[in-house]
Amino acid sequence: MTVRLWGPGVAVPVVGAAPATTIALVRHGETDWNRERRIQGATDIPMNDRGRAQSRATAERLAGGCWDAVVTSPLSRSAETATIIADRLGLAEPDLLPALAERRHGTLEGLTTAERRRLEAEAVPIEGLESRVSVVSRAVPALLWLATRHPGGAVVAVTHGGVIQSVLLHLWERASLPSGSVTNGSVHELRVSASGLELVASDAVAPVEATGS
Template identity: 75%
Template sequence: MIVRLWRHPDAAGPVVDASTAATIALVRHGETDWNRQGRIQGSTDIPMNETGRRQARATASRLGPLGWDAVVTSPLARARETAEIIADGLGLPAPDLEHDLAERRHGTLEGLTSSERRALEARAVPIAGLESRVSVVSRAVPSLLRLAARHPGGAVVAVTHGGVIQSVLLHLWERRSLPSGAVANGSVHELLVTGTRLQVVCSDVDAIGVADLAGEAPA
């Protein structure tokens, strides 16, 4: 996988110490009714459904053998409940909130289905309130760096959203898109953070046949 050096415009040059590298597992929250209906959620605070709770428990079981120090979460309810289930399953304290891991804002698209979105785009209707992927990366990546700095040499589960995970992966892989459904509910995407270097160690995206994305030209 590609290793990208992230440097905040106000940051000094990085001092990298491999012994303090931190592992962060980005986990997408469990399913909601809007997920099932194919509706765009964004910042709309839709709760998780029972399928999502089962997915969260399965993710906790999957993560369990690896050993984790803490769980953090987006403030949205679907992520918070997922994180609480995972923290309980791992025997860890209640999750801390990371506001910069909240879902990408989709403005007037929120609540629409994918087909309704395509219809709007075909009519070139302006999408008010849509957050750019650049904006998502500009808040999410520094949040992950701060999280790693708080847990040097540790391992943290960060429960967030499909739009955030996609934006981070696209940034690190230098791509413009991923296959539809690449970031599934309950999926895990493991990063290694060394200083200000972020590396994708493994990702559930690999399981759908795009493990070599890093070597492809952007599409």
């Protein structure tokens, strides 16, 4: 099944013939709700100490590259991760990029994944749940915009599991990924060039694995 996640009428920045830009999508460090397997969405849950350790480990991993800037979702768990990374890379304070905020989950927020499955099995209406198409329609143009700001450069973009999953599904043209494939502190390298947005490397499962083959 091929699913192209894209919204109609979305204005996409034109990269043109500018040099390729590297963007590292990073998921924030763990929160207590992550540990409890609760759905966070737009609820602003802070990182815990394990999440800070994960963020420092990711920063060390990225320290081997040459980065120009760090941007982040405005939610505190992402912003703190971005600050830890920017400090380690010797870069300026991260800029906030609202389009990278987590997918809104409406009435699901605060529930455990088991509670969510029970509601879905009962076909209970879920108010306020943002579609993946909506997430892609704001996140992808924001990533292309970053490339116009840093042509030929490299940017770390700290965001959330729901955003990263939506972007990966869009690029891989998949309907779903296995649960837990985008872990806290994971890195997913993208390249933006005249040919568009492409995935270079990812800590998540490979596309063929996502099929269950």
